[in-house]
Amino acid sequence: MSPAEQAGTQPELTYEQARDELLTVVQRLESGGVPLDESLRLWERGEELAAACQRWLDGARARVEAARRARTPDEAD
Structure with missing residues (x-):
């Protein structure tokens, strides 16, 4: 199940x-000259994108940890 399906949101990037989209959002915000309404919209989108990236990273970390546990003999035995 993808992070989007887990979160119940639109299809996940x-x-x-x-x-890459987050980088573009940050660059637009840092460039200045963006009207307030658009800045708020960009900031909200940036928050969504950052959360999506974090979900992917958390999922990757969990998979790596599971693979390590599967390959490492249980030290309690």
């Missing part, structure tokens, strides 16, 4: 797509 790939990690790379979310990261």
Whole structure:
């Protein structure tokens, strides 16, 4: 199940797509000259993208940890 399906949101972007769009949002906000309404919209989108990236990273970390546990003999035995 993808992070989007877990969160019950729209179809999830790939990690790379979310990261690249987030970079674009940050660049637009940092450039200045964006009207307040658009700045708020961009900030909200940036928060969504950052959360999507974090979900992907958390999922990847969990998979790596599970793979390590599966390959490492249980020290309690």
